[in-house]
Amino acid sequence: MEKRYAFVARALTEAIADGRHPVGSVLPTEFELAEQFAVSRSTVRAAMQELQASGLVSRKRNAGTRVEAAAPARGSDGFTQALNTIEAVQQFGTETERHVQRVADVVADSELATQLGCRPGRRWLCISSVRMVPGDATRTPICWTDVYIDGAFADEVRAKMGGHHEIFGTLVEKISGRRFVEIRQDISAVGVSREMAEPLKTAAGAHALSIRRQYLFASSELAEVSLSVHPADRFRYSTRLLRQS
Amino acid sequence: MEKRYAFVARALTEAIADGRHPVGSVLPTEFELAEQFAVSRSTVRAAMQELQASGLVSRKRNAGTRVEAAAPARGSDGFTQALNTIEAVQQFGTETERHVQRVADVVADSELATQLGCRPGRRWLCISSVRMVPGDATRTPICWTDVYIDGAFADEVRAKMGGHHEIFGTLVEKISGRRFVEIRQDISAVGVSREMAEPLKTAAGAHALSIRRQYLFASSELAEVSLSVHPADRFRYSTRLLRQS
DNA sequence: CAATTTAATATGTACGAACATAATAGGGGA
DNA sequence: TCCCCTATTATGTTCGTACATATTAAATTG
Numbered sequence: 164m165e166k167r168y169a170f171v172a173r174a175l176t177e178a179i180a181d182g183r184h185p186v187g188s189v190l191p192t193e194f195e196l197a198e199q200f201a202v203s204r205s206t207v208r209a210a211m212q213e214l215q216a217s218g219l220v221s222r223k224r225n226a227g228t229r230v231e232a233a234a235p236a237r238g239s240d241g242f243t244q245a246l247n248t249i250e251a252v253q254q255f256g257t258e259t260e261r262h263v264q265r266v267a268d269v270v271a272d273s274e275l276a277t278q279l280g281c282r283p284g285r286r287w288l289c290i291s292s293v294r295m296v297p298g299d300a301t302r303t304p305i306c307w308t309d310v311y312i313d314g315a316f317a318d319e320v321r322a323k324m325g326g327h328h329e330i331f332g333t334l335v336e337k338i339s340g341r342r343f344v345e346i347r348q349d350i351s352a353v354g355v356s357r358e359m360a361e362p363l364k365t366a367a368g369a370h371a372l373s374i375r376r377q378y379l380f381a382s383s384e385l386a387e388v389s390l391s392v393h394p395a396d397r398f399r400y401s402t403r404l405l406r407q408s
Numbered sequence: 409m410e411k412r413y414a415f416v417a418r419a420l421t422e423a424i425a426d427g428r429h430p431v432g433s434v435l436p437t438e439f440e441l442a443e444q445f446a447v448s449r450s451t452v453r454a455a456m457q458e459l460q461a462s463g464l465v466s467r468k469r470n471a472g473t474r475v476e477a478a479a480p481a482r483g484s485d486g487f488t489q490a491l492n493t494i495e496a497v498q499q500f501g502t503e504t505e506r507h508v509q510r511v512a513d514v515v516a517d518s519e520l521a522t523q524l525g526c527r528p529g530r531r532w533l534c535i536s537s538v539r540m541v542p543g544d545a546t547r548t549p550i551c552w553t554d555v556y557i558d559g560a561f562a563d564e565v566r567a568k569m570g571g572h573h574e575i576f577g578t579l580v581e582k583i584s585g586r587r588f589v590e591i592r593q594d595i596s597a598v599g600v601s602r603e604m605a606e607p608l609k610t611a612a613g614a615h616a617l618s619i620r621r622q623y624l625f626a627s628s629e630l631a632e633v634s635l636s637v638h639p640a641d642r643f644r645y646s647t648r649l650l651r652q653s
Numbered sequence: 654c655a656a657t658t659t660a661a662t663a664t665g666t667a668c669g670a671a672c673a674t675a676a677t678a679g680g681g682g683a
Numbered sequence: 684t685c686c687c688c689t690a691t692t693a694t695g696t697t698c699g700t701a702c703a704t705a706t707t708a709a710a711t712t713g
Contacts, residue, residue, distance in 0.1 A: 223693090223694075
């Protein structure tokens, strides 16, 4: 059974998303909500803590509980949200458009193996795309992104990708049956190669941000989201996000 | 008076930091802690929630409460930690060394004003530094960082900086009396200028990551940490972190 | 002795009560 | 009318209890 405080939190989140509690408005008091949902005030408070933690509402003594932000779209669970946060922080926001340039199977040579932290010869599915600012009429690209996915899942990923190219979210949510996901990410400054020049609408040799993402699926036992930074190479840093789903 | 759950959380955090509860060990049960601290189990749980939220411990039904990570050094409050997290994610980790290259008062021309989102003519204190991987004998720089601080606080900051060049943390913690801090941050790919070439140990024109930070102090009324992404320019993104202290 | 079942255990969820505290609203006095 | 004080109010903190549930450890059984 769904936990009561979770139910209350979800109900309120949906009410905010639906506009029943517009941004800036004040929610009913905790006692009123407790009565409406037929739960104790403690339970309402537990729900409120969630909403507050996610930044949806702010609370002040006797100032009521104000709705501070619009609720996020439904269907995105905690992990996706965490990833989206990481994404928002590290990359270019969730609103940036992506255009897939290339989907290819690659075998790691020694250089790539070093960069990805794997043994040479390992197979990867590499999805290269270009990001641009949405709504920009000139459609100027802002970034080149390489996504590396564990080669063992290449076929599955290809199938799930289908026509639409929503790499992000699609992967995490549609590849079921896998109990574990690991993501590594690098950001670096690079010179624009001849291959990149045309899609990036710039000249070869220009300066560009490069983002490399790695998706791994395993069955290791790790309990929590962790995040660490390993500045290994010059002009390069990486993060890792682990989570047992 | 310090709230009891805060006291318990602090006591446990310090106990973990001191090694009384080493990483990997299991804490006493909630009932035992309640007895030791002479509080109710609810209070202990409230404290535990804090520790869990900060990633210090993990809890499992009847598996006890495990210590998962070393406690951070004392003296860093929530805001500093949040900043350090952001820092860890966006930049090169808290362990990277910094070497200050230049501290200068600058007046924003039209270009800088656009980049910083201010009116031309506004005064800023600009602190430029180079980051390098700690422990690297070759001391290879990995990044050039420009920190812009509201010119109104230039003198104060200069005074507080003193000899040691811990820009980060020093600022946030030592500039008291200000109830509000706003930070903006940009990461971009740039070509190495002639000025940067020598400290970065590379040739002018090479590709480098550039990080620009902006510190503002105001008295606006905003209650919570928020974070948004504004991909304004090509090869550029920014984040904002707001917090009332 | 191995496999299964059962009991003990620590955390998870939920309730209700009481008092504290800060913000607001209202009333009284100058 | 304006200011100050007071009463009200909604959230903040803390307590104690009860039961649920997942995990571990012990006991039972084949």
